[in-house]
Amino acid sequence: MAGRGKRRRATVLDDDERRGRRRLEESALLLHKIKGLVGWVVAELSAGRSPSLALHRYQNYCASAAAAASPSTCACSYDAPVGTDVLSLLRKEFHASRLNVLLRVLLVVQQLLQENKHCSKRDIYYMYPSMFVEQAIVDRAINDICILFKCSRHNLNVVPVAKGLVMGWIRFVEGEKKVYCITNVNTAFPIPVSIEAIKDVVSVAHYILVVEKEAVFQRLANDKFCKKNRCIVITGRGYPDIPTRRFLRYLVEQLRLPAYCLVDSDPYGFDILATYKFGSMQMAYDANVLRVPEIRWLGVFTSDFEEYCLPDCCQLPLSSEDTRKLEGILTRCYLHREAPEWRLKLEEMLEKGVKFEIEALSSSSISFLSQEYIPQKIKLVACLIIHQNNPLGIHNKILAAIIAYLSTLHG
Numbered sequence: 001m002a003g004r005g006k007r008r009r010a011t012v013l014d015d016d017e018r019r020g021r022r023r024l025e026e027s028a029l030l031l032h033k034i035k036g037l038v039g040w041v042v043a044e045l046s047a048g049r050s051p052s053l054a055l056h057r058y059q060n061y062c063a064s065a066a067a068a069a070s071p072s073t074c075a076c077s078y079d080a081p082v083g084t085d086v087l088s089l090l091r092k093e094f095h096a097s098r099l100n101v102l103l104r105v106l107l108v109v110q111q112l113l114q115e116n117k118h119c120s121k122r123d124i125y126y127m128y129p130s131m132f133v134e135q136a137i138v139d140r141a142i143n144d145i146c147i148l149f150k151c152s153r154h155n156l157n158v159v160p161v162a163k164g165l166v167m168g169w170i171r172f173v174e175g176e177k178k179v180y181c182i183t184n185v186n187t188a189f190p191i192p193v194s195i196e197a198i199k200d201v202v203s204v205a206h207y208i209l210v211v212e213k214e215a216v217f218q219r220l221a222n223d224k225f226c227k228k229n230r231c232i233v234i235t236g237r238g239y240p241d242i243p244t245r246r247f248l249r250y251l252v253e254q255l256r257l258p259a260y261c262l263v264d265s266d267p268y269g270f271d272i273l274a275t276y277k278f279g280s281m282q283m284a285y286d287a288n289v290l291r292v293p294e295i296r297w298l299g300v301f302t303s304d305f306e307e308y309c310l311p312d313c314c315q316l317p318l319s320s321e322d323t324r325k326l327e328g329i330l331t332r333c334y335l336h337r338e339a340p341e342w343r344l345k346l347e348e349m350l351e352k353g354v355k356f357e358i359e360a361l362s363s364s365s366i367s368f369l370s371q372e373y374i375p376q377k378i379k380l381v382a383c384l385i386i387h388q389n390n391p392l393g394i395h396n397k398i399l400a401a402i403i404a405y406l407s408t409l410h411g
Contacts, residue, residue, distance in 0.1 A: 023196055026155065031113040033149055034106060041103060052088035053099065055147050056081035058284040060291075063331045074333040078279070078288040098140070102148075104128060105141040112157040121158060139282075147285045153242065154194060164191035164244030165217060168232035169205040170251075172198050185226035188217065191234070195246045203255050206230045207378065210248060210295065212263040212272050213238065216358050216369070223370035232257070239272055242283075245290045248276065252292055260298040260378060265305075266318075266355035267325040270346060273297055278334050297342060298377050300358055302349045308373070314360035318353050326350050 044051040059082045062074060076082065087099040108124050111117075125138045132138050146153055165188040171180045175197040181189050182202070192198055209231050211217050217235040220226070226233060232251065236244040252259050261276060263269035277295050279287025305315055318326065326346060329335070335343040349355070361369045 027113055027116075030149060030151060030155055031110065034110045034113070037148075038103070038106065038110065050088055051099075052086055053102070053148065055085045055087060055144055056285070057083040057085060058147070058287075060279045060281065060284040060287040061332045061334050063328055063333075074337065076333055078291070098144070101132060101137055101141045102144050104131065105138060106145055109145060109156045109158065116157075118157045118159045120160060124158070143283065143285065152286050152289060154196065154246075159193050160241055160243060162191050162193045162243035163241055164234060164236045164247065165189065165214065166191050166232065166234050166247070167217075167221060168226040169230050170201070170203040170232050172201040174198055181232075186221045186224050188221060191243050191247045193243050195243075195250050198250065201251075201254055203232065203251075203257075204230060205232045205255070205257060208232045208234065208248070208251060208255075208257050208259040209298070209374070209378075210259060210261040210276060211235045212261075212269055212358065216262065219359075219362070220370050223367045225370040225374070228370075229375065236272070240275060242290065245276065245292070248295075249290065249292050252294055258382075259292060259295045260381065261295050262298045262300070262358060262374070264355070264357045265300045265302055265349065266357075267322050267329060267349075269300075270329060270342075271325070274329070274332075274334075278338075296381055297345075298381065299373070300356070300361065301345055302352055302354065303345075304361075305354070305356055308361065308364075310356070310360050311363055314363055315354050315356050318350075318355055322355060323350070323353075 041051045059076050060078050061076050087102070105124060108119075108127060112119060121135065121138055121142060124142075125132050125135050142153060142156065142158055145156060149155075167181055167188050168185050169182055171178070171182045173179070174192045174194075179189055179192070181187070182204075206229075211220070211233065212235070214235055214237045217233060217237075220233055225231075234244065234248055240248075248259065251257065261273050263273045273295075276292050278293075279291040283290065304310075326349065330343065330346055330350070335346070358369065361373050365371075
């Protein structure tokens with residue numbers, strides 16, 4: 001037994017060393033490509049020529065009546081470009097300005113890689129605020145650089161300030177810091193900024209629960225939800241940032257755990273869920289490495305209001321802005337192509353014209369969400385998965401035994 005344990009630890013160390021070497025090689029290759037591009041631009045300008053760059057356009061979804069009517073004709077893709085933009089100093093001023101900003105940001109990235117340093121997008125903006133004018137211009141330049149070199153933002157050493165939180169049955173090492181959530185499963189820990197710094201992940205969780213808001217996360221912590229349920233709970237505190245999305249994807253891939261998402265019953269709650277599952281339009285070029293296609297919608301649903309007999313005061317009418325947002329979401333191609341059952345739930349929301357928050361479930365009991373709603377929903381989803389994955393017709397008694405076992409895990 002001791003020998004097997006030593007071999008496992010040796011394997012983990014070897015894997016960590018291999019990942020470290022691979023990161024250094026990737027960083028060196030990217031730096032070589034950047035230097036080559038900058039050198040080519042300088043040579044073109046010195047020769048009196050105007051350099052031009054071709055940038056692929058990516059689109060992980062479209063939102064149009066045509067796409068909704070005929071999803072099979074949609075050209076959207078999670079990994080293939082749908083078009084090309086050409087940036088040139090000879091073209092109209094918008095392209096010249098965009099190319100100038102891209103090159104200026106590229107020089108900053110080159111310096112970061114050479115010195116093995118990291119900075120935020122905001123740091124870059126304040127290096128040349130009069131040239132960049134606003135943060136959005138820097139953001140677009142960083143996206144352009146990622147597309148140009150077919151890499152992700154973290155490869156550029158441009159890191160965000162992570163806002164997500166995690167708690168539950170997991171421990172890992174982040175750089176030199178030990179993050180032992182498992183020793184106090186109801187205590188919140190910040191989500192790591194860099195997935196590349198994570199190693200030695202250990203978990204005995206049965207599933208991952210993603211909640212939209214910090215208030216709900218804290219409610220679960222106060223109710224000691226993780227102590228009673230073997231799980232990992234994550235919140236992006238609203239729309240998730242890149243570290244939260246990467247961390248969730250990393251855990252799903254490494255731990256092979258099912259992931260469930262709990263959001264408000266309104267268009268913005270669903271949009272947050274969709275960001276986790278399908279990716280964002282702004283970072284469509286990286287959707288294939290950021291999205292978590294396995295994530296399941298746990299709630300809350302429009303139908304829950306009547307099912308759980310919630311008081312009328314907890315229900316609000318959709319505003320005109322909500323309605324426009326929801327109608328736009330309903331035209332997105334992935335709801336017709338990949339998640340038609342989700343589209344039906346959104347159509348019900350639109351038809352009834354109402355919304356409500358997760359916290360409305362606390363109207364009958366402050367701990368109803370953690371003690372009743374979430375365990376029941378997870379048990380229901382688990383049962384549906386078993387039935388869907390039972391093409392050979394497993395005997396009903398065996399199926400019932402499996403479901404009963406799941407009930408002991410989640411309830």
